[in-house]
Amino acid sequence: MKKLFIAMVAVLALASCAGKKEAASKSIVIYYSQLNSTKAVAEQIANKLDIPIVAIQPVVPYDDDFNATIQRGQKEMNGELPEIKPLDVKLEDYDVIFLGYPIWFGTYATPMMTFLKNADLKGKKIVPFCTFGSGGLNTSVNDLKKALPESEILPGYGVRAARLDAIPTEVDYFLKSNGFLGGDYNPLPDFSAQAPASDEMKALFHAAVDSYGMIRAEAESVCERAIPGGKEYFFTAREAMGGTIQVYVVDPDNGDPVFTQVVR
Ligand SMILES: Cc1cc2nc3c(=O)[nH]c(=O)nc-3n(C[C@H](O)[C@H](O)[C@H](O)COP(=O)(O)O)c2cc1C
Structure with a gap:
């Protein structure tokens, strides 16, 4: 009985550590x-x-x-x-x-x-x-x-x-x-190859960044990948002041596109 108890405690301890x-x-x-x-x-x-x-x-x-x-x-x-x-x-x-x-x-x-x-x-x-x-x-x-x-x-x-x-x-x-936490996760797919931004993509870029106010840029090229609940885009854009920025945009299936990060 005592051995069974010790074994159960050990299993519980392992289970509680499994995620970390x-x-x-x-x-x-x-x-x-x-x-x-x-x-x-x-x-x-x-x-x-x-x-x-x-x-x-x-x-x-x-x-x-x-x-x-x-x-x-x-x-x-x-x-x-x-x-x-x-x-x-x-x-x-x-x-x-x-x-x-x-x-x-x-x-x-x-x-x-x-x-x-x-x-x-x-x-x-x-x-x-x-x-x-x-x-x-x-x-x-x-x-x-x-x-x-x-x-x-x-x-x-x-x-x-x-x-x-x-x-x-x-x-x-x-x-x-990054291996700090155990447990299942679905690795995101790679982005597609970068291609010139179509008018539709340029409009999506504007919809994502224009309300922020501090980004004045035109999308030049873009690549994309599927993410849970929508799509993620990676734009290269030319700033009105000159210079190039890269911008991550998420376009959810239900909701408006938002930019998630500007890379300079
Ligand atoms: C002094 C100052 C400088 C900032 N500079 C930048 C900046 O260069 N780029 C940027 O994206 N946000 C900038 N921000 C916005 C902050 O990074 C942002 O609000 C941040 O989430 C604040 O974090 P906290 O709530 O933990 O203080 C700046 C904010 C302050 C107060």
């Missing part, structure tokens, strides 16, 4: 969020992996007013970084750090810069995640690689603040497809 990979046991989420969008992603990751989560906090909080934060952020980018409160975390206890930040001026926000300047992240695996108005995942990841040459920067996840309802599904896919 071994890497999760030495992982932590460290994030900065001014307006809670990045916090929402951070909490989703920490909950799914059942790992600790710590917030970076500036000593002097940012003003709620957007323009005031822009002005202060710009000054900090060009001058002295903001002070942050000491973090109650022993970094040496962790080997994987999920590092979250809002995109400010195309890269990670200045409180995260302060953290990176002072933290010893040598030899750690860094998994970046961010939220943004239009994009900045790739540029911020490139900056992380430069700032942390002795860390391993893994593929990251980014989402527009306007699409926070997509977080649960996308974070689940991100964690599973």
Whole structure:
């Protein structure tokens, strides 16, 4: 009877761990969020992996007013970084750090810069995640690689603040497809070959980006793939100011097309 009980406990323990990979046991989420969008992603990751989560906090909080934060952020980018409160975390206890930040001026926000300047992240695996108005995942990841040459920067996840309802599904896919979380997922197909954008595709592009206001561009070429519940497009577009951008657009079966990320 006792043996049977021990066996049952062992099976239950295995079952409860089955969704989480071994890497999760030495992982932590460290994030900065001014307006809670990045916090929402951070909490989703920490909950799914059942790992600790710590917030970076500036000593002097940012003003709620957007323009005031822009002005202060710009000054900090060009001058002295903001002070942050000491973090109650022993970094040496962790080997994987999920590092979250809002995109400010195309890269990670200045409180995260302060953290990176002072933290010893040598030899750690860094998994970046961010939220943004239009994009900045790739540029911020490139900056992380430069700032942390002795860390391993893994593929990251980014989402527009306007699409926070997509977080649960996308974070689940991100964690599973990168091996942090066990369980089934359907890998997305590759995109088709890039082809010149038809008038219909140009109209779809406009429908997806025009309401954002800060993207003034014309679609030149596009490729596509099927995704659950719709189609995803990857446009190359010429900006009115000159230069090229790449834009991911999702066109749901039920609903209007939205852009999910601009890549510069
Ligand atoms: C100072 C500042 C600069 C910003 N710069 C960018 C930018 O360059 N690109 C962008 O897409 N969004 C930019 N944003 C928008 C934020 O990235 C976006 O609102 C983000 O989701 C905020 O995250 P949080 O709620 O975690 O603070 C900026 C916001 C602020 C306050």
